[in-house]
Amino acid sequence: MRRVLCHIGKFIFLSFMLLMLSSAGSITAKASIEYDKVAELELINKKFTEVGYNFNVQMDSNCKHLSNARTSSKSLKAKIADHNKNYGTGSNMETIQLFSKKKGTYELCFDIVDDDGKFLSTESATVIVCSTKDTFKGFKSIKLGRKNILKKCMKNAYTRQVVFINKEAPLTVKMKKGYKLLGMSLWRSVKTERQLRDGGTAYDLRYFSEEFENGSMLRLSEGYGFFSYNIQSSYKSVQYNNSLFAYTYVYLDYLDNRGIKRTNYIVLESRTK
Numbered sequence: 001m002r003r004v005l006c007h008i009g010k011f012i013f014l015s016f017m018l019l020m021l022s023s024a025g026s027i028t029a030k031a032s033i034e035y036d037k038v039a040e041l042e043l044i045n046k047k048f049t050e051v052g053y054n055f056n057v058q059m060d061s062n063c064k065h066l067s068n069a070r071t072s073s074k075s076l077k078a079k080i081a082d083h084n085k086n087y088g089t090g091s092n093m094e095t096i097q098l099f100s101k102k103k104g105t106y107e108l109c110f111d112i113v114d115d116d117g118k119f120l121s122t123e124s125a126t127v128i129v130c131s132t133k134d135t136f137k138g139f140k141s142i143k144l145g146r147k148n149i150l151k152k153c154m155k156n157a158y159t160r161q162v163v164f165i166n167k168e169a170p171l172t173v174k175m176k177k178g179y180k181l182l183g184m185s186l187w188r189s190v191k192t193e194r195q196l197r198d199g200g201t202a203y204d205l206r207y208f209s210e211e212f213e214n215g216s217m218l219r220l221s222e223g224y225g226f227f228s229y230n231i232q233s234s235y236k237s238v239q240y241n242n243s244l245f246a247y248t249y250v251y252l253d254y255l256d257n258r259g260i261k262r263t264n265y266i267v268l269e270s271r272t273k
Contacts, residue, residue, distance in 0.1 A: 138179030
């Protein structure tokens, strides 16, 4: 799934949650097999992509497994790396790690087998290896109010950059000729109050994703932090361990000039409310 190289410490938790919650590119290849139809690996420099990009495949049974992962080019390496069973629901997720040293569009294929190794089906996905700059190639402008923040979304060709904003404003995205914006969504936090047994008040953060209409007023995250055991116990009032800043992710689904459905994203930083 995707990375931000600045404020790394603060984003570990958010990055994990985003990978779990984002489903813009998820498809059901068969009735019981789910995975991303298009995966994007961003180069972290001219020589190679981030090590250990995880391509996850969700199956409806822990009796199904991945086998024989292969790619259309030696420039894209693939290896089955993980097997996780969820005995509570009978579902199963396994992981293929991807790695590349060269830009390009490749095909990833893999087989589904049962516990005895019997072939069940062959699945495939498109893998795009590109720089961060390439992911913004089809965007003409990304405006917050009247200010175009497109160039601020990139520190350089291989590094994304958090964009700081002072207040909420309309967000408008325009694409270049040959590209089409399909939709937008936000991933943000909302602060909620909870009464405790000692009469005090605790503040919790709820993270969620919501659809967003192009040109609408952008609603920012209200906080960032982790839950405290004392707060969760609902017995004692404890100051919520919140950060001075909050982070809002904006996902941009679009068709590129080849007709491939892709997803880009930007990260906005703001003062907590």
